Amino acid sequence: SQQGEEDPQALSIQEGENATMNCSYKTSINNLQWYRQNSGRGLVHLILIRSNEREKHSGRLRVTLDTSKKSSSLLITASRAADTASYFCATDARDSNYQLIWGAGTKLIIKP
C-alpha cells in the first residue's frame, strides 16, 4: 500500500522563487528520505531525516518532519532551472528491513 503521498502533484514556479513540496504518510516511521529524479533517469538521494529530528538542511534544501502530523516538507530556496525534476519521498515499511514505501512524486518545473 502507498505510504508516502506527495503534494502537489505538479508545481511550476519562476526561477529564483522558493518551492515547497509536502509528503504525508500513514504509519509510524524510523526515517523519511527525499529523492530527486531528472526526466527518465535514476533517482538521486537528497536528504534522510530521522524520526527524532525535526529539521535538516543541505545547501538550498530544507526538510522538516512533523511526526505528530505524519508529514514532511521539502523546501528548495532560490530555485534554478536545474532543479526541474520530480521529487519523491520514501519511508521505511513497518514489516520490512529493506523496503522503502514511495509516493508518486511531485513534478517541479522551474521557468527561466
Add this chain to the structure above:
Amino acid sequence: ETGVTQTPRHLVMGMTNKKSLKCEQHLGHNAMYWYKQSAKKPLELMFVYSLEERVENNSVPSRFSPECPNSSHLFLHLHTLQPEDSALYLCASSLQAFSGVPDEQFFGPGTRLTVL
C-alpha cells in the same frame, strides 16, 4: 555518477524474446534492489538481495527472474514479457545488510524497456 551502472539503457523486445538487464555497483554495498517505475505510479520494489541472498520478492511474476552472482552484480532475466511490462527498470544499492532500517539508496540510470 552515483556508482551504479545499468546496461542496456534502452531495450525493445518482443513478447517471445529472452533478454537480461545488468546492474553493477562500485560502492562496496551489501544490498541491491530492482525497481519497476511506470508512468504516474509509485516506484514498485521487485526484488532485494542482501549479501547475495534474496531477502524480498514482492509477488513479481515468474517471467522476471533475478540473479545475484556476487555483491557487485545484479541481473534481471526477462522472458515472455507482456506489453504492460514496458517501464523504466531501476537498479539500486545500499550499504546495509540486516541493519533493520532502510538507509540511503543509490540508483542507476535505469533501463527503458519497451515490450512490443
